[in-house]
Amino acid sequence: MILNNLTHYEQAILVLSALVLFTSFALLSQPRLLNLINTFAWQGTLLALTAALVAFTSHQPHLYISALLTLILKAWLIPWMLRHQVLKLKLHHETETLTNGTLILLGGIALVIFCYHVTLPLERLSTLATRNIIAISLANVLLSLLLIISHRQAVSQVVGFMAMENGLFFAALVSTHGMPMIVELGIAFDILVASVLFGVFFLHIRENIDTLNVDHMNRLSENEPTVRN
Amino acid sequence: MDHNLNSWLLAAIQTLLFVAIAPLLTGWIKANKCWLQNRSAPPLRQPYRDLHKLFHKEAVIAGQASWIFRVTPYIILGTTVLAAGILPLIATDLPTASIADVIVLVGFLALTRFFTALAALDIGTAFGGMGASREMTLASLTEPAMLMAVFTLAMTASTTNLSTAIDFILSQGFVLRPSFIFAILGLMMIAIAETGRIPIDNPSTHLELTMVHEAMILEYSGRHLALIEWAGQIKLMIYGVLIANLFIPWGIATTSHPTALFWGTISILIKLFILGTFLALSETLLAKLRLFKAPDYLSFALLLSLLGMLSHVILEVGPLTK
């Protein structure tokens, strides 16, 4: 793909997608919960903007709805709910100690290269201007997975989960200009329900296990009998 | 390119201009910082006065110092001026363009660093050794990051020659490149670390626990110190020019026509002053990092440079289509 053959709008889409990738990395190395949530909100905003631009350049009006949905859900509602939870549970002063921060970032880079390799056949096949972004979208999914693995706070894991959904939405956006509307709506509904459930869960975890650090969830394992009466 | 005496003269003037403006840039940054922090600023010519004052002071040299210690200030200034000489400042069509290579530039800077560290070790004081070890630790992270950032650009232009790269970018017109955003940010962070500015090092303090660069040159005085300080100011400007001319090359003269040269000079001055203001702003907003946090900062810079390179490969080139 030769960059000058694209319009400036399409170049802007590439720039935005690179910034989305950057937010994924920023999430990965963010020890403070509120900053993490803010970065996540930024990622949602960037995604919504990307969707709107794709809608504009490729004349797909239904993508405006997806963009709006993303903006409301990912950039506003879910970050707002998470922030509210964090403040309510008084977690905003806690910082996570991220072990091997640099190693994880380098692992993230390796993942990006892996994703590029995996999605090469797709990109060869596609004719869309956004085809080069498919690798980035898969990288977002896998980087979120890395986030869930490397962070120990329940809230961070939820952010990772939601960022993963962001990556999936992104993948659908750039490879096929979005999924059929009914599927998009279904996914949005699922995410909404999931975010409410996560909120309920934080409370339950706090009430019963005292801390939202998932390292303390170690009662169930193959070696320990679970005796209860 | 057929180069006559005139163009060699132009190259020499450009280098002289470079060396002459460098203290002014430092003065400008200092003045901006003062304004931002509500202090009364020293005049812009203050760095010149400082240099002038140091040149007229007697240079005291420790008894154990070997010839390395004496010769280092000259080597530092010499290599820095050479590095400044190859960098296209106001025009690209110059005879020095043929050696204006990124790797040469990095090599010159590494040579400077090597001799600074050597001289710091030469005296055998605790501070010198500490500063040298810190400097080398940081350098092991900044150098790959810097090369990555510049290679991102080199990959776009398919050359490591700075002049050719600038010409290529100019010929492409205005193109939004995701890789450049990362590369420019990465390069800025590296520039800050390399020139010993906040948040990695603080040029205006001699606090023993935090010094890096200052610890190495603690034993120098008089004209030696003046030479090193001046070299430091030129180095800062080298990074400024690198960022300004590589990523926003518009305005630079591609011919040796006087009007073009005039606009080239004006534009680089404006770009440098804007960059200086940015630096002053960031130094005002940020606090100095603890030394053991510096690797985090630098690995973030490395990450940005790597992302720049990846987004070039993935987003801008992509697979070869069937």
Next chain:
Amino acid sequence: MPLTALDLTLLIPLLSALIFALIGHWRHTGWLNCLFTALTWLASLQLALQILNQGPQLAHDRLFYIDAFNVYLIVLTTFIGMTTAIFSRPYMAHELTTGRVNPKRMRIYHTMYQAFLFSMLLALTTNNLGLLWVAMEAATLATVLLVSLYRTPESIEAAWKYFILCGVGIAQALFGTVLLYFAAEQVIPQHENALLWSVLHAHAHQLEDTVMSIAFVFILVGYGTKVGLVPLHNWLPDAHSEGPTPMSAVLSGLLLNVGLYALVRIKVLVDGALDHNLAGYLMMGFGLLSFSVASFFLHRQKDIKRLFSYSSIEHMGLMTLAFGLGHPLATFGALLHMTVHSLTKSAIFITVGHAAQIAGTQSIDKIRGLIHTQPPVGWGLLIGTVAIAGFPPFGIFMSEFLLITALMKTGPWLTLPLLLGLGIAFAGLFKHVQPMVYGEAPPGQHPVPANMLPVLVQLGLVLWLGLSIPLFLNNWFDEATLLITGTSVWSVL
């Protein structure tokens, strides 16, 4: 517009969920739950009758597609949904009186039970692969609150694990679905139809093979997490052991099946697109791994529900292996196995639930002498275990026999580990179950109110299917085998 049987099958659980959410807990919600599930079952029977008479049908602008492969699973789901509801009425009432749940949580329980049934039925009936994903995710969401119903630290930990692992896993399946849509868009002009299974199936041979391979890997990881394939199975024993027992019964009996169903649906498309057997080999590998690992893990279990959840992993591995093998006999066996395993496993969990209530614990070491304290429960557990271990004349013997026959024909070297695994699993199960049933009952152990009718009916059905498969079911299995493998089972007999 008159409501069809399909509409009713989907609408009754959906509306019941809403009703339960609105009215909250009431003395007779347990009965109401039974009634609603029975109505759903009747509606699904009506649907099955239609399919039997008219063949596969599309409905609602091709959004739903019912054929031989999913119709029997729909009936199975509604049936086990009903029997488990019958079991759960006294069981949950007992939990309410012992104070492990309160009326507020009973409301969650009933609402989520119906929502779970609805999402599974939606996953089974839908023709749109995107909607299939949405329904699978919804099934996870509906069950997390059920797993954490007791609000003990263990149950919350189990639910959290389940939520995160399944959520993450199933996200991979969505990526696979996006890739599938991508491949479909290249060949199907109307993009809004490009996720419809029936349309994709017609165009399967045109789909780009590398994209389909990548898509399948992601989908296998995604839905494989739901199926409980090793090494993605970690959530399964925890969720089973910590949730209320009716939950374990429907999870093992139904949800795992639905995950496998989704996987096989997509395998059909991938097989159509690829000229090599990548999907099959991958499934065989995962299946065999799950089967062997679970057989060994059976031996070291200390919790009765964990024991049987590992048995579920073992059987899901077996079915995945059978579907991956691609031989008509094996596929036929796997379809049968899905049915009999569901019936047996949910019957076992029902008995296990009562057994745990009798002993007041789920620890295997403390459950003793069931046959003396409450003979129906003891006998139920014993017969259920005999059936699940694959003894003749039960249905599981039949399906495993078919699988082994197919293996002898295609890959004889695989029969040895399989037989060995079955032996190890059998030993593991009986080692634990024998003392629980026959051991000396601790003093002061009392019977609990239990309705063993569902167990009786389900094990009776398993026995019946082991002795003879009714003709209509036989035809459905054969049609489904034809669909999945491309060959009828009669052609290889």
